[in-house]
Amino acid sequence: QVQLVESGGGLVEAGGSLRLSCAASVSSFRFKVMGWYRQAPGSQRELVAAVISGGITNYADSVKGRFAISRDSAKNTVYLQMNSLKPEDTAVYYCNAQNTITDINYWGKGTLVTVSS
Secondary structure (H helix, E strand, O other), X not given: OOOEXXXXXXXXXXXXXXXXXEEEOOOHHHEEEEEEEEEOOOOOOEEEEEEEOOOOEEEOHHHOOOEEEEEEHHHOEEEEEEOOOOHXXXXXXXXXXXXXXXXXXXXXXXXXXXXXO
């Protein structure tokens, strides 16, 4: 059973930083893509950032230059470093991983990030 466990969310003032972590219960080499999505109240879930095997990254326009995604395969963990946070970054952040062979998507339970103005 694949489990993704997020941590690192919390309350931060605008302009501050947080680092989210997502630890997988299995080898992350199983996943061709690992990433972060977020969902604000009343909004659809949206892609924030993703990293593909080989290190290629993709970011939502709204976070480019402020957020950085990284992947530590030895620790089966993906990180999201969030800097210069804005109130509009407030959301539940979900970790996602896509299996290389089956294309099955796995999701964490989410971690809440609240940015106060």
